[in-house]
Amino acid sequence: MESTESNIIVEGHSGEDKQEPISYGLYVVVWLGLIALTSLTAVVAGFNFAAFTLVIALLIALTKASLVVNYFMHVKFEDKIFKVFLAIAGFTICVIFLLTFSDVYFRR
Amino acid sequence: MAEIAIEPGGLGASPNGASHNYLENTGKHKGILAWILSTDHKRIGILYMISIFTFFAVGVSLGFLMRLEMLVPGPQGKIFDAQQYNALFTLHGVIMMFMFVIPGIPATLGNFFLPIQIGAKDVAFPRINLLSWYLYVTGAIIVLCSLFWRGLPDTGWTFYVPYSIRTATNVTLAVFGVFVLGFSSILTGLNFLTTIHRMRAPGMSWFRMPLFVWALYANGWIQVIATPVLAITLLLIAIERVFHVGIFNPALGGDPVLYQHLFWIYSHPAVYIMILPPMGVVSEIVATFSHRTIFGYKMVAMSSLAIAFIGYLVWGHHMFVAGETQTAQFVFSLLTFLVAIPSGIKVFNWVATMYKGSIDLQPPFLFLMAFIILFSIGGLTGLILGSLATDVHLTGTYFVVGHFHYIIFGGGVFIFFGALHYWLPKMFGRMYNKKVANWALGILFVGFNMLYFPMLLLGYEGMPRRYFTYLPKYELLQHISMVGSWVLITGLIIMFWNLIRGIFKGEKCGANPWGGTTLEWSIPSIPPTENFEHVPVVTHEPYYHPEAEPGFVAEPVPVAK
Structure with missing residues (x-):
């Protein structure tokens, strides 16, 4: 059975409402x-x-x-989690482009 | 190891027993308004359930008519002509895909149980949740309007160009309806992701979440990232049709294969939108009825994410004969085989969970067994289609139709039914007749295989899909398949009758009729409006069975003198 000694959550709750004005x-x-x-x-x-x-x-x-x-x-200025979300979306779209071009680029 | 502190009457009951359950009306609205204006995730789940199964009934009827069309070979003596048959399979596909299986488990049971399973009072955005339902209904109505206005759409559910641009039928409206449905899906996904990130109860760490929640999490990602691609594609079709801008139509300088790329960039991940939530349900059912913790919890959780990720990379396998380059064929075929790895992890871990478990053969578990058999047939026929040489022979035949139904119906929908048998007693506090449920499953299983297995054989022999007629040599198998559809529908009617009767007239069941260990079983059956009277504190993993631990000493059983 896996270890259950993991962290207690509530990620992202810090830092909220405490942003410096830009x-x-x-x-x-x-x-x-x-x-x-x-x-x-x-x-x-x-x-x-x-x-x-x-x-x-x-x-x-x-x-x-x-x-x-x-x-x-x-x-x-946001929490890390939002950056991760964005990075995943960006990465996915790059992969989609790359794979589509594996077809289009080689088409003669 | 500490248990969850469960008070008498469960976590949801207040000490004086005064809390209301969600079926009792406590809001300011009355009658139907109390439902269609409710932001309670449980009520919204039920709204979805009613709408989704209404469309399911329509889709099944259309499917039944399509099989009935195969009564006689040849073009003579048919019930429907070719054009009507085209409309039948288009509507069957669009309704079943976009209105039934894609919203399917997440919108209904996911809405109902996700917040409860993580110890929350509702989803993160209750109003957006209700908005999703309205978008769903609006989209569905628009699609159905395309039925009665200027002729039936006849493109198949994939709306392939250039035909979908050229046909005079009402494609634009149908496409717009699907576009609206897509937004419903995106908002639901977003809501679930935020809920899982932000609203877990104290102690509910990532690896203490039930696997159904993990599946919904992976699913939410697909909905949020993939669905916009469909929305854009459908908009591009509309632009091309209305403004004659050359995007996909070669006559205007467009690229028809590009359409297929864009369509399948969404629609292949969508297959995983259809199958990941059922896989989550399987993990719940297998752990509950084996009375053991799930084997390899973390691997099962991670394999959901892996399936979601690899699901993005394989769409090209729908286009092996569509004019794709050999490079792309090679790349996509290779990637396709990778999906087998996380899928295999799941199936083996489920079976390993049963090993040495204390198995209780209740109806949900029997549905799970049927799922494993049907899903395995679907998966293996998928490998045949995923390899290039055999795909060239089988593409566009009944084999594809058979494979697809084994995965989505035999895999996804059978588990949807299993999930209903698992959770309806919790939702309504009453138990259906288990014997009838088992019989219904038996009839469904036989009918399903009679209906779809002949399709695999017919496709292998060369029967093309989407034809309203066939050669006399296919008659026997076509007839077996048609009779199978009758058996299947009989099973469906018995099953739904039994479930609905159970909801209203079944015997009352307690808070935990199956011995489940996740949080929803700790609150009363017919959950309270607020789900939990006190915020639960989670101290152990979801499938913790102390009696299955080594060294567990049972309480001595009193012996009669």
């Missing part, structure tokens, strides 16, 4: 960052990077998304 300054900086990245997207669209076009566009989009998720959606 300053407006930080929000403005993130917002400016997003605008800068959008401009970057527009600028790089003018160059021909051939096969890397998509990769570059996706990298910029990913950076922007992580800024939004971390600051505007507060995930950076």
Whole structure:
């Protein structure tokens, strides 16, 4: 029989309602960052990077998304469990992309 | 090791016996409003149960008609023409899949027992829980409306493109209905995940949770992550049909195989939405009726998560002959065989739990035995379909239909019935007639195998699925299968009659008629509205049977002089 000497739960109950308020300054900086990245997207669209076009566009989009998720959606300041949830969802979608491309990429 | 402190009358009863059970009306609404506006997880579970089994009855009737269509071979003398038959199998599939098996056990018994099993008073978001039911009913009504408006949908439950884009029938509405149903599923999943993370009673650590809760946990993850893919896919179909944007239709520059990818990215994990909760129920039943702790508790719990995870990686095996590349065929075939590992862990651990157990052959346990046999046949025929060479021969035949019904009906739904026999006495405080229950199971088992085993043989001989007619050489097996459907329905009628009669007129049963050890058996039968009068403190694992421990000394039995 397995050991039952495990922890008593109530994870995530600490830290709740105790968050530091985030300053407006930080929000403005993130917002400016997003605008800068959008401009970057527009600028790089003018160059021909051939096969890397998509990769570059996706990298910029990913950076922007992580800024939004971390600051505007507060995930950076949340409990670990929410980050784990998000990571699992992100990982799953990567796997789904990868496996779909195992078909699409090899199709001639 | 300390026991849960169970007071006289159970954890739910107040000392003066004044607490109300959930069937007594204590809210501000009266009559039917007291039910359809209730946020009590138990009442919502029952609302789901009534709606789900209503649709099940419709689905069974459609299935019965499809079998009756096979009375005579050839296209002459048929009850339904080809188009009507197409509508029959589409509706049978859509109703059974999206309105019965996918919500199935989680929405009904999960809603009812998940909070009780973890020692909580309700789910984390009771109002969202009620909203899920309304979304379910709305989605179901929309799908049924597609029945009577501008012709019947005829695409099969998979809505494959390019046909689903080209057909003049009412696909958009049916697809929208399924979309709404999907949201119901997502919200239920989210609710369960939050409840399990946040609302466990003191001492209910992860590895003290009953395995049904573990199964619902894995299931919640699939619902939350996979269902949006279906929602997006269905929206894309609607966009393509309405605005003629080329996404899947090759004539517009789209890719039909991409549709199949997106559809099965959801629908294969959905197969695990259908089968994981029943596996959780099996773990409960096997531990209770073997009077032993489950063998390899942690492995059974983890195998639920493993099945949920690997379930995401195998969808390509539905597309081996659909124009998928050889690379993808190889990758998906390999991954498919990996699912056998956690599934095998579960089956072997259940059987190992029975070994040297003190087995009590009550109706729920007999349903479990039927499940193990039928699910094993389903699993083995799945391996035949999962390997590339044999799949090319068998794909699109009755073999697939047979395999699928062995898994979902023989596996999932038989355990759903077993779960009803296990938990209805707790829910309504009355016991059905056990002898009739056993007979019903026997008839169901015979009818099921008569109906679906010939399908495996027919498919092997080349009978294609979804045809409204067949060659004379298939006549004998088609007839056996048709008669099987009659036997099966007889069993269903007897079983449901017995259960419903038991709910209203059965003998009263105590708090713990089966000797179960999980928390729901510590509260009175007909649980109180608040579930627990005092918050329970859990001090040991869920299937703790002190009498099965080595060194246990029984109390001396009084001897008559």
